[in-house]
Amino acid sequence: MNSLTTYLFIAAALFIIGIFGLLQRRSLIGMLIAIELMLNGASVNFMAFNRFLAPDPIIGQVYTLFIMGFAAAETAIALSIIIAVFRRIHSINIEQARDLRG
Amino acid sequence: MTPLQNFFNPTFLAQTAFAVILICTFAGAAIAVLPRNILYNVLGLILCLTGVAGIFLYLGSPFIALMELLIYVGAICISIVFAIMLSRPLHLSLPKRHLPKVAGAGGVALLVFGVLVSIIFKTPWKPADLRSGDWSVATMGSYLLTRYDLVFEVMSIVLLVAILGAILISGTSGRRSS
Numbered sequence A: 001m002n003s004l005t006t007y008l009f010i011a012a013a014l015f016i017i018g019i020f021g022l023l024q025r026r027s028l029i030g031m032l033i034a035i036e037l038m039l040n041g042a043s044v045n046f047m048a049f050n051r052f053l054a055p056d057p058i059i060g061q062v063y064t065l066f067i068m069g070f071a072a073a074e075t076a077i078a079l080s081i082i083i084a085v086f087r088r089i090h091s092i093n094i095e096q097a098r099d100l101r102g
Numbered sequence B: 001m002t003p004l005q006n007f008f009n010p011t012f013l014a015q016t017a018f019a020v021i022l023i024c025t026f027a028g029a030a031i032a033v034l035p036r037n038i039l040y041n042v043l044g045l046i047l048c049l050t051g052v053a054g055i056f057l058y059l060g061s062p063f064i065a066l067m068e069l070l071i072y073v074g075a076i077c078i079s080i081v082f083a084i085m086l087s088r089p090l091h092l093s094l095p096k097r098h099l100p101k102v103a104g105a106g107g108v109a110l111l112v113f114g115v116l117v118s119i120i121f122k123t124p125w126k127p128a129d130l131r132s133g134d135w136s137v138a139t140m141g142s143y144l145l146t147r148y149d150l151v152f153e154v155m156s157i158v159l160l161v162a163i164l165g166a167i168l169i170s171g172t173s174g175r176r177s178s
Helices: A004-024 A028-052 A059-089 B003-007 B010-033 B038-058 B062-087 B099-122 B137-145 B149-177
Strands: none
Touching: A004 A028, A004 B010, A004 B038, A004 B099, A028 A059, A028 B010, A028 B038, A028 B062, A059 B062, A059 B137, A059 B149, B003 B010, B010 B038, B038 B062, B137 B149
16 A cells, blocks of 8 residues: 555556557547546556655646646547537447548 | 454554555446446546545545546546537447457557566666655645746646637537538
8 A cells, every 4th residue: 555566556457447448449438438547547657656756746746737637638629529520420439430541 | 452443443444445445446447448338438437537536645645636536527527428418329229349359459458567567567666865745735836837837838728729629620510511
């Protein structure tokens, strides 16, 4: 509970659950959820290094806030793209969005 | 020591709470990835993010834990729920699961996990020589406006551009094409 390795393992597990979900899903919203899990794994990593290694405990918190802001921006863009795609092809299945396929 | 005293021992309580938080996090992550119904996925994501907020509490930062709840659970999950309601009726057929794809995804995930674990064990983690113990929100606020000013500004501009782009994409694209 109080060692760096524990938290690194938690972060790695969250990250690989995200990778698994991202590769296995084909609904766009499911992939977005998996990306959120991966970003959270990265946040936990930053906070763990911040707690156990960093010279100044502000840096990790600032970076985690940064990740959260980017996650919010990314979600806004992704959801609007999903809604636009849904209007065009009436589905959020990734395999039917193949207009740009060569 | 009686069992009751043993139960109210602070160390024991802290460990139990940590175990509960871990169970919440990983059960939530599994629910977020595995079921095919997209609404269960969002509920699992909410459970998982609440657990991550608890982990941030254990890492010594109540402020970040609060922000996690506010931004992720409060804003991101709710907007995902809105997108689900706008995109597809839930009673339509659920997407089929293709076994080779799941197996491949699991293989890649295990591979990445192996690499990460070997990195965790091979690197000699050394704490910095001089560590300040100042965790207060006031210090963080003054750093955000002085030394890490760029982070703050970049985050603001990215959020502004993202919101404008979101309005533009979802507001205009459909009407022209359909």
